[in-house]
Amino acid sequence: MSRLYHYVGPLQILKDVQNQPMGTILRSTQDIRAWMQAHQIHPDIDNCITVTFTVTPSHQFLIADRHSEHVACAAGGPVLAAGEATFELTSQIQLIDISNQSTGFCPEPDCWLEVQVALEKARIPHPGRFTRSFMFRLCTHCGQRNLIKEQWFECAVCSQDLPLHWNFTPTETSSA
Numbered sequence: 001m002s003r004l005y006h007y008v009g010p011l012q013i014l015k016d017v018q019n020q021p022m023g024t025i026l027r028s029t030q031d032i033r034a035w036m037q038a039h040q041i042h043p044d045i046d047n048c049i050t051v052t053f054t055v056t057p058s059h060q061f062l063i064a065d066r067h068s069e070h071v072a073c074a075a076g077g078p079v080l081a082a083g084e085a086t087f088e089l090t091s092q093i094q095l096i097d098i099s100n101q102s103t104g105f106c107p108e109p110d111c112w113l114e115v116q117v118a119l120e121k122a123r124i125p126h127p128g129r130f131t132r133s134f135m136f137r138l139c140t141h142c143g144q145r146n147l148i149k150e151q152w153f154e155c156a157v158c159s160q161d162l163p164l165h166w167n168f169t170p171t172e173t174s175s176a
Contacts, residue, residue, distance in 0.1 A: 002114055004057060004078045007071045008138070008145065008168045009104035014071055023054060023062030023073035026122045029093040035063060047089045048096070055081040055111075061118040070102045080114035081107050083130075094125050099132040103145055106136035108166050137162040 007014055024035045035041070036049065043049050051063040054074040063085070064073040070082040082102035088094045098115070100107045112130050119126045135148040139155040139162060146156055153162040 002080055003108070003111065004080065005082065005105040005107050005111070006078045006169075007074075007076070007104055008106055009069075009071065013069055013104065014076065017069050017072035018076065020068070020072040022075035023052070023064040023068075026061045026063060026124060028123055029125075031122075032063070032087055032093055033089075039065065041065070043089050048086050049089065050084055050086040050097075053081075053083060053085045053098075054079045054102075054105075055114050055118045059114065059118045059121055061115075061122050061124070070104045074105075079105055079107070081111035081118075083107070083115075092125070095119065095127065097131045098127065099130055099134065101132070101134050103136070103147070106138075106145060106166075106168050109133035109135065136166070136168070138167050140167070 026032060041049055050066045052066055052068050052070055052073050054062045054070055056062060057078060057080060062073050082105040083098060083100040085095055086097035088096045100109055100111055109130060137146050137148060139146060139158060139160055141160040142155060142158040144155055144157040146162055153164060155162055
């Protein structure tokens with residue numbers, strides 16, 4: 001069953017992005033080049049671009065500048081997935097790197113299935129999995145959002161044990 005992720009980051013970021021445009025819907029790989037041209041985005045030395053992405057509840061794959069907030073890309077709404085994606089711009093555009101790294105939505109690695117549906121809907125070739133995946137937990141002691149590294153379930157701020165299961169709710173926000 002799909003999990004709908006609501007924004008769980010700092011309220012100030014949510015306020016700051018209220019008037020920013022929603023991400024661009026990708027319906028095909030051609031939309032990537034059109035988005036690059038419209039936003040004056042240039043590939044890096046390896047002929048790649050990295051973007052912020054979200055997947056809407058209707059499985060639309062949205063992209064925005066890598067330096068933008070996921071919540072802005074999602075127009076403030078809930079998502080099925082969020083993270084970063086890198087496209088290689090050869091004659092056939094390919095998605096070569098993708099993660100669920102989003103501290104605003106803190107999606108679990110199993111949201112890949114939703115990403116896959118969105119990418120296949122847009123006919124975008126993909127690696128079949130997250131190339132890097134992350135787990136996030138909310139510290140029940142100090143309220144800090146934590147990125148779990150090497151299965152170490154300890155809060156980076158207060159050193160308290162973190163829950164083993166995803167524990168964010170739509171109303172929880174961090175002061176970070």
